[in-house]
Amino acid sequence: MTSLVVSSQKGGVGKTTLSINLAHAFARAGVRTLLVDADPQGSVGLSLTRQSRLLAGFYDFLADPGIPLDRLVVPTRLETFSLVASGQASDYESGGGVAGSYLARVRAFLRAAAARGFDLCILDTAAGLFGVTGDVIASSDAVLIPQQAEPLGIRSVPKLLEGLNRLRVMNPRLSVLGVVLTMVQQELAESLEAAHALRQLLPQDLVLQTAVPRDALFVRASARGLPVGVLEDGGGAQAVFDAMRAEIEAKFDIQGNRSPAFG
Ligand SMILES: Nc1ncnc2c1ncn2[C@@H]1O[C@H](COP(=O)(O)OP(=O)(O)OP(=O)(O)O)[C@@H](O)[C@H]1O
Numbered sequence: 587m588t589s590l591v592v593s594s595q596k597g598g599v600g601k602t603t604l605s606i607n608l609a610h611a612f613a614r615a616g617v618r619t620l621l622v623d624a625d626p627q628g629s630v631g632l633s634l635t636r637q638s639r640l641l642a643g644f645y646d647f648l649a650d651p652g653i654p655l656d657r658l659v660v661p662t663r664l665e666t667f668s669l670v671a672s673g674q675a676s677d678y679e680s681g682g683g684v685a686g687s688y689l690a691r692v693r694a695f696l697r698a699a700a701a702r703g704f705d706l707c708i709l710d711t712a713a714g715l716f717g718v719t720g721d722v723i724a725s726s727d728a729v730l731i732p733q734q735a736e737p738l739g740i741r742s743v744p745k746l747l748e749g750l751n752r753l754r755v756m757n758p759r760l761s762v763l764g765v766v767l768t769m770v771q772q773e774l775a776e777s778l779e780a781a782h783a784l785r786q787l788l789p790q791d792l793v794l795q796t797a798v799p800r801d802a803l804f805v806r807a808s809a810r811g812l813p814v815g816v817l818e819d820g821g822g823a824q825a826v827f828d829a830m831r832a833e834i835e836a837k838f839d840i841q842g843n844r845s846p847a848f849g
């Protein structure tokens with residue numbers, strides 16, 4: 587199983603939106619995908635299952651070695667797509683504790699998910715590289731870093747690169763899949779200029795070709811608790827994530843990790 591963490595130092599850059607929609611794109615392509623809400627604020631769960639606040643989830647697994655993964659996995663209408671909510675114990679875990687405290691439990695979680703037959707585990711995290719987020723990063727195979735394409739975003743590039751270096755120190759075998767430009771506004775010169783400038787400032791192969799446009803559909807989709815592709819008019823937005831999936835698969839052999847028994 588490949589574990590892919592979605593991480594950023596800044597909040598509100600589109601991590602949860604990216605996690606949900608990319609996980610859905612992989613699942614639709616037949617990859618057995620587990621989407622994990624590793625943000626103690628629980629936004630994936632909020633968005634996808636309305637009763638998620640009542641579900642045991644990732645943080646319960648971290649807190650209680652007695653909980654089997656089976657109790658946490660929530661199926662969806664798509665056979666290849668399952669979720670693990672943030673959970674109850676997340677109320678007590680700020681995610682801001684000392685990195686390393688939950689390393690062994692995070693790794694146990696990923697081993698359990700692999701044993702259950704998932705090909706891909708996408709983990710949405712809280713902003714920052716500390717605490718449980720740090721432990722998730724230190725345990726994952728690959729990372730994606732969303733970055734808002736706006737003039738202010740450019741100013742945070744040095745921090746972004748610094749953050750990347752910290753990621754590599756935390757986990758030398760971590761594959762940096764790249765930076766994903768999010769909330770790009772095609773009709774706004776400033777947004778396109780910012781996207782262009784980010785591509786100039788960052789190493790070339792570090793920025794994914796596929797960028798996420800700013801689109802009210804994403805807000806509507808999360809309000810209705812769905813990946814955007816499920817909306818009647820979501821086909822265009824979904825195509826963006828299909829393209830991103832293909833781009834990621836070309837960079838990183840997720841399919842190669844699928845068991846021969848599948849497909
Ligand atoms: N491409 C987009 N177009 C329009 N709105 C978007 C887009 N991506 C995200 N949003 C909206 O922006 C807000 C922040 O997005 P999101 O929750 O995905 O960010 P986040 O990085 O997970 O935030 P946090 O750090 O708080 O977890 C949400 O209201 C979301 O619906």
Ligand SMILES: [Mg+2]
Pocket residue numbers: 601602603625629710711
């Ligand atoms: Mg989020």
